[in-house]
Amino acid sequence: MATIRIPTPLRKYTQGKEEVQIAGATVQAVIEALEHSHPGIRERILDEHGKVRRFVNVFVGDEDIRFLENLQTPVAERDEISIIPAIAGG
Amino acid sequence: MSAGPGGHYLVLGAGGLGCPALLGLVSAGAAAITIVDHDVVDASNLQRQVLYTTADVGMAKVDAAKVRLRSRDPRLHVRALRLRLDATNLAPLLAEQPPGTIVLECSDAPDLKFMVNDTCLAGQLPLVVGGVQRWRGQVQAVQRGHACLRCMFEGPPPTELQEPCSLVGVMGAAAGLLGFWMAQLAVALHAGEPVAGTLWAIDTRTLLPQQMRPRPRPDCPACGAARST
Numbered sequence: 001m002a003t004i005r006i007p008t009p010l011r012k013y014t015q016g017k018e019e020v021q022i023a024g025a026t027v028q029a030v031i032e033a034l035e036h037s038h039p040g041i042r043e044r045i046l047d048e049h050g051k052v053r054r055f056v057n058v059f060v061g062d063e064d065i066r067f068l069e070n071l072q073t074p075v076a077e078r079d080e081i082s083i084i085p086a087i088a089g090g
Numbered sequence: 091m092s093a094g095p096g097g098h099y100l101v102l103g104a105g106g107l108g109c110p111a112l113l114g115l116v117s118a119g120a121a122a123i124t125i126v127d128h129d130v131v132d133a134s135n136l137q138r139q140v141l142y143t144t145a146d147v148g149m150a151k152v153d154a155a156k157v158r159l160r161s162r163d164p165r166l167h168v169r170a171l172r173l174r175l176d177a178t179n180l181a182p183l184l185a186e187q188p189p190g191t192i193v194l195e196c197s198d199a200p201d202l203k204f205m206v207n208d209t210c211l212a213g214q215l216p217l218v219v220g221g222v223q224r225w226r227g228q229v230q231a232v233q234r235g236h237a238c239l240r241c242m243f244e245g246p247p248p249t250e251l252q253e254p255c256s257l258v259g260v261m262g263a264a265a266g267l268l269g270f271w272m273a274q275l276a277v278a279l280h281a282g283e284p285v286a287g288t289l290w291a292i293d294t295r296t297l298l299p300q301q302m303r304p305r306p307r308p309d310c311p312a313c314g315a316a317r318s319t
Contacts, residue, residue, distance in 0.1 A: 005300070008226045008293050009253070018296065054244040055251075057304070064304045082300060084291060086243040087221035087228050088200035089255040090107045 002030060002075045005082045013041040027058060028071040030081060045083060055086040096121035097280040098188055100215075102175060102206060103127055103196035104151040106255070106265035107220050107227075107272060109141040111194050114273025116159050122167035123159065126183070127151045128174035138262035175202055184213050192276045195219040196269070198255050200246035204312075207232055207239040211316035216279040216286070220272045223253060225261050227268035228291040231275045234316055236287030241307040264294045 001021040006014050014020055022037070024030035035042035047053050050071075058065045059082040065073045075081065096119040101108050104127040115123060131139070131146040131154055139151075146154040152170035159168055173179065175197070184193070193215050195206045203219055210217040210232065217232040219239050232238045246252075271290070278285045291300045306313055 007291075008224060018293075053247075055247040057242055057302075059302060062303065064302075066307065067305055082302070084228075084242075084289070084300070084302060086200070086239075086247065087223050087226060087291075088198070088203055088246060088252065089221055089223035089227075089258075089260055090103050090105055090196050090198035 001077065002079045002081055004030065004034060005080060007083055007085055009085060010041055010044055010083065013038040013044070024075055026069075026071065026075055027060065027065055027073045027081065030075055031071070057084045058082070059084065097277070098122040098124070098191045099276055099280075100124045100184075100187055100191050100193045101126070101196060102194065102202075103198065104139075104141070104155045105129070105135065105196065105198060106138040106260050106262075107222055107269040108194075108196035109139045109155070110266045110269025111196055111220075111272045111276070112141060112155060112159060113162075114270040115194075115276065116162050116166060118273060118277045120166065120277075122169075124169040124171060124187070125152045125155050126171045126173050126175060127155075128172060138260055138265040140262070140266065175199075175206075177205060180205060181209050181213075184209050184215055187215065190280070191215055192279050193217040194272050194276050196272065200252055204240060204246050208312040208315065211238055211312050212319050214316075218272045218275045218279065220268050222260055222265050222268045223255060224258055225264050225295045226291070226293040227264055228289055229268055229271045229275060230289040231279055231286045233279065233286035234313075235306070237289075237304040237306045238310065238312055240312040241310045242289055242302070242304050261294065267292070267294060 001023045004020050022030050022033045024033050131142045141155050141158045150172050152172050156168045156170040220229045289302045
């Protein structure tokens with residue numbers, strides 16, 4: 001299963017967990033599975049059209065999924081997926 | 091004011107990030123600093139805005155910061171600008187900066203951070219942009235030719251999804267860590283070190299940093315506009 005690194009603002013959906021293990025063949029499948037186990041988290045990552053929100057970035061390993069196959073980027077068994085939202089406070 | 095051997099730094103925002111960033115710049119030997127902020131010191135600021143004391147409450151932040159920084163280094167040139175930055179005054183302010191100026195975006199305004207990113211790229215001013223909220227934050231050095239803030243995130247969160255610092259709070263230690271980190275990156279940019287394009291994110295409860303090195307996004311409007319100037 002892939003490891004998903006959960007950013008602080010989304011940990012309220014994961015009972016405070018910083019990482020969760022999720023199986024899925026693509027980033028899209030992983031996010032859907034994440035929503036199934038942690039309801040409400042999907043809409044914080046994807047917009048109403050199902051696209052990654054403008055102020056959120058998703059990396060598989062060190063690679064920005066926008067440079068791969070976006071939400072159809074394949075996910076391997078031991079991949080680490082990082083969800084990085086913009087932090088705007090100062 | 092001209093950039094001296096220790097460099098000229100333009101610090102936008104003298105709050106939670108700006109205070110430690112300013113201290114870091116002075117400690118690193120900055121020659122000149124311009125501070126921009128519109129606000130006055132409030133008692134609720136003091137747990138994280140470490141330049142100020144209870145005696146400064148009600149005073150303009152830029153004036154209080156200037157006094158405090160000059161007391162640490164009397165040779166430091168400090169320009170204090172009490173100004174609320176917006177789309178009309180940002181570009182003229184950046185255009186009047188001496189060559190070699192490094193900009194630090196320390197405000198708590200999401201839209202302003204992206205506006206500063208775009209304007210600095212267009213004007214070829216190196217920039218360090220930071221953000222902090224609750225226990226976590228992120229920093230990124232921005233320079234033409236490397237991934238910018240808008241390459242990393244296409245835009246700020248919409249208003250309805252923004253979490254104002256006044257509502258969710260900022261831990262003083264998190265602001266201190268991220269502000270000094272910004273100063274370190276600014277000094278590194280001044281020294282010509284290749285720090286631009288990397289985004290560091292950290293949660294101070296775990297202290298496990300994440301380091302992301304996105305490539306410049308080919309359709310990034312800010313980088314595209316900068317290339318055409």
